[in-house]
Amino acid sequence: MTVPSAVSAARTILTRLHDVMASRSHAQAKLNTVVEVIGAGLDSEVCSIYLLREGMLELFATRGLAQEAVHVTRMAIGEGLVGTIADNIEMLNLAEATAHPDFSYRPETGEDKYHSFAGVPIVRRERAVGVLCVQHADPRRYEEVEIEALQTVAMVLSELIANADLVDEEDVAGLSPQLSGPQRLPGLTLVKGLAAGVAVYHQPRITIEHVMAEDRDAELQRVYLAFDKMREQIDRMQAQAEFGVGGEHEEVLETYKMFAYDEGWSRRIIEAIDSGLTAEAAIERVQQRTRMRMRQIDDPLLADRMHDLEDLSNRLLRIVSGQMGTAASMGLRQDSILIARNLGPAELLEYDKRRLKGVVLEEGSLTAHVVIVARAMGIPVLGRVRGLRGVIRDGDALLLDAEQGHVVARPLDAVAEAFEARFAKSKERAAAYAALRDVEPFTRDGTRITVMMNAGLRDDMPNLSLTGADGVGLFRTEFQFLVSATLPQRERQTRLYRDVLDAAGDKPVVFRTVDIGGDKVLPYLRHNNGEHEENPAMGWRALRVALEREGLLKVQARSLLEAAAGRTLNVMFPMVSEPWEFDAAKAVFESQRLYLKGQKKKLPEAVRYGAMLEVPALAEQLDVLAPQLSFLSIGTNDLTQFLFAADRSNPKLAERYDWLSPSIMRFLRRVLAGVAGHSVDVTVCGEMGGRRLEALALLGIGIRRLSITPASVGPIKELVRKVDLDQIGAAMSGWLLAPPPPSLRDALGQWAHERGIEVD
Template identity: 70%
Template sequence: MTPTAATSAAREILTRLHDVMAARTNAQAKLNRVVNIIGEALTSEVCSIYLLRDGALELFATRGLNQDAVHVTKLALGEGLVGTIADQVETLNLDEATSHPDFAYKPETGEELYHSFAGVPIVRRERAVGVLCVQHEASRRYDDVEIEALQTVAMVLAELIAGAGLIDEHAAAGRGAREVGPVRLTGLKLVSGMGRGHAVFHQPRVVIEHSIAEDTEAERHRVYSAFRQMREQIDRMMSQAEFGVAGEHQDVLDTYRMFAYDEGWSRRINEAIDSGLTAEAAIERVQQRTRTRMRSISDPLLADRMHDLEDLSNRLLRIVSGQLGTAAQVGLRRDSILIARNLGPAELLEYDRRRLKGVVLDEGSLTAHVIIVARAMGVPVLGRVADIRTTISEGDELLLDAEEDEVIVRPTAAMEEAFEGRLLITQKRRAEFAAMRDLPAITTDGRRIALMVNAGLADDVAALDVTGADGIGLFRTEFQFLVSATLPQRDRQQRLYKEVLDRAGDRPVIFRTVDIGGDKALPYLTHASENEENPAMGWRAIRLALERDALMKVQARALIEAAAGRTLNVMFPMISEPWEFTAAHALFERQRAWVQGRGRPLPTLIRYGTMLEVPALAEVLDLLLPQLDFLSVGTNDLTQFLFAADRANPKLAERYDWLSPAILRFLARVARECNAASVPIAVCGEMGGRTLEAMALIGLGIERLSITPAAIGPVKAMIRTLDAAALRACMSGWLAQPPPDLRAAIRDWALRNEVAIG
């Protein structure tokens, strides 16, 4: 079936369905007519409708299967192909139904005659309330345009069965009576912090009352008008967004605005209107297609950009329908915690920051655009929280503690008291750490430890003044690439690097060259191995940069020109063998010569270093050290490579300990070699930001740490109570003959010696 034929078939079905919905017959008679209309239009031998009733999917109408099976055949959610479609809210398209692992044979239907199968969920308020499916005797996959026609019809069916009172709202909600007692929900910390407030749901759902268009041109004009209003809203919002200084969040909003003006998106909505849908139904139809794509996207960056498009779809749907807007439009009347499935960056900006105390998301990820904006706003965010819509009611009191990865719903008085105690302690400790800002990080036996911060945004440089850190030990330059719709040009990169150096003043900044590729894929940078099974160990970082050397040349020139008259510290990621460092070093030196040849000012000095993340590099470190000005150990990647344990796998996240003999022996050997060669060694990773782990690193002879700004205070407090020489003597013995629980031994030593490990 051609796209034109599919649109024509969808229009024919919708026209006939309009007559069915207007007819004065009972709901069963209407559904019986519907399956015949769809079957005839798609020349399908079987067409069936299953509806969710009393928690099971019941066969309500069929063309082609045994009529005796109607209201007899029932499938549980997740049972069989139909149950899988409803449970996963996904489409199935199979040339041989029995080959699917979830296939369940129901003999009373007579479906053994049919081989091919396609089914789509009937969705109402984001939940599957039924399934529409077709079958053929011959084995064949249905064309994409046929599937789209089914999905369009399923939208209209949702309206029909809701109007007929056939939707089991209780079963569709997937829950019994709502809990009323306290509940503790866990998630993933996306932006650190604590907050207390009442639950406010971000987005009341727009209920589409009419799906079939009476006048296609009138619907098109409604969409055009809504697009104009939406774009005006976004332009006005962006002009009013204030963060004090420019930062990468501005790039995020620019990308968001680009989506709003995307012609491909508006074209798809117009095509849906052509098929006979109203403006609201057309937007919802395209939005459902977007959600389907999101579920199949493993790349977090691309998935986050699809979320931006979903955010815009919601905004457009609210405008065209004239229905109630988000909670931001109504206004927050008291301290609130915002609840949402996901958020777009512009939507977060609409809220009153004085009353918005936190955000809890059903989805969300560390790379999401909204997280960049939330961090700039100083709003704590907890993501990946399951069951928020089934557990939390509008107005419930919430205690959000992103530091502990939890939100408490409807807390008891004791829970509130404990939360307030933690909040008070946190505030008190912050005050104590702030009082230490200008004190040096010196151990009790006189060892000066350099405490640096990790950064990725221009705004992050402010942490130097707030924490009293010695400099930036890791500036992740890839962030500018990840939030941009296109490859950042040299002048844009240069402005960022110069701003960072200007704001850092005389404090050192170590720029890590771009670490993209693998699981940090960019839509504008493709390669032959896009579906890597192990992206962390794939075509990324220095491997990508040396192959696509034009990208690295541009970055090198931008860094060299930005650091004119100053010291430039450059660090290469993911170095596995000395030749990779040599090649990257030579590339930078050629760009220095290029800049010098054009009479432009140069840095007074360029210092070159490398990340040690790949264990193989430790075996040839003696060959590389003479070429290095400094070395930084990236403990996050190093740990997963040493233990062959994917750090993104929740089952393995806590399995391997940073204070295990394997890690500490490895780091001790690297530290000895670096110190013997007089090459400064640092640790830049999460390990160095934990007080007990940081103490152990100092015990190995590592005296430079680059950590998150929030960790500077606690780690400095630990250092100022630590006798480094005494610890090193103990560490030597522990590593030679490890105790059964090395972590416990280190912690006990710290407690006995009154080290402030928190």
């Protein structure tokens, strides 16, 4: 079936369904006619409709299956192929239905002679209220155009079902009966912080009153005008961005704008109108397809791009329907916590920052564009919070704890008071730590500890002066690649690096070359032939990718060298496993330095090269590598998972292995011994160094340089001033002798408590 014939088939079916819906027949008679119309239109031997009643999917009408099974065959959500479609809200397309692990045979239907199966959810208010499916005796997968025709018809069925009250409104709403008492919902911290306010749903529900179009040309005209208006809004928003020029949010909006002008997206909407849908229904139809595709995407970055597209769909739908009111346009009347399934960066920018205190998302990820913008705005964000709509109502009081990763709805008075006290204490501590901004972190015995901060965005750099950090010990250059729609050009990279160095002034900045690959796959740079990696963290990533794609590393090398002209450039290579990898990467930089010298370009006064020690194997060759190093940075996040063979993203393993394990402490002590006698600065980079108890242990084994999150700089500087290095060094040496104490964490915590040193 060609695309034109698919559109034609859908239009023919919709025309006949229009007559069915306009008839005076009762609902059951309409459904009986509907399955005949669809079956004939798609030349299908079987067409069946299952609807949600009393929490079960009930066979309401069928062509081809046994009529005796109607209103008899019932399946739970998640049961059988039909239940799986409803549960996942996604289509199934199978050449052999019985081969699917969720297949459930129902003998009363007489379906045993049919092999192929395709089904799509019937969606209302973003929930599956039924399933439309077709079957054939011959084993075959259905063409994509046939599936699209089914999905278009399912939209019309949704309207028919709603008008005829064929499903329970409670089933559609999906509301939990526990809407009166307090509820605590866990999530993933995306931007740290605490906030309190009332729940405000970002997206008031847009009701599509009419699905089937009366006048195709009129619908096309409406959607063309809506596209023009939407693009004007995006252009205006880009010009009025509140953070000044050059921030990562600007690149985010540029990518967002690219989607707004995407011809493929607009073409799919126009094709849906051609099939007989109204402009609103066509946008919703394409949006449903986007949601289903998003559920099948493992690549988090590509999924984030799809979220941007859904954000634009919502915007276009509001314009074309005339229902322009979002929570942003209606205005926030009090301190508010925004609730959304997901949120686009442009939509977040529309909110009044004085009233918007936090954001809670059903989805979201650390690499999402909205997170970059929220961080720049200083707004805490909690993501991956499941079941929001069934638990939280508009106007509910919320306590958002994006430090510990949860949100509390309708808290008890005692809980609210405790949260307020913690909030106040947090502000007091923040003020006390801010007072240490200009205080140098000397230990009690007079040793100066270097406390630097990690960064990855241009917008992070003001934290350098706010915290009084000694410099940037780790600047993650890959963030610019993650927020860009295409590979960043050399000029853009140079501008970013120069801006970062300008912002740092006399303080050093250590640039880590791009660490992509693994779980940070760029859709525009397929470096592994599209193959799925079983262990991406240990796969084709970081320096391995950069050495293979030498052009990528050459461009970055030249950008860094040009940006650091007249200054000292500190450059670090990630995930070095063997000395030859460091040598190869350094050779790329040196070749670019010679090229720029030949071009009479101004060069850095000095280039200091370092390596990131994340792969344990490198520790065994430090005697070979150390003479070539200016500095060595220990990446404790990756190093820990490699030492313990434990995926840090696996929740079952996240808390299993302790940073204060003697295994890690002894390993780090061996690393220090491996570079002893060489002029190599050793820095611990990562979350471990930003936790007070762990930082205390690191000081005890001889670490004198830390690079941590900006929020941790104040607390660690305060800790350093209470520590006597001789005392903690002797204690750690004793504990690390065989046999170690049952719990090094407990022993160290008790030691700190006895000396009045507050730890986490």
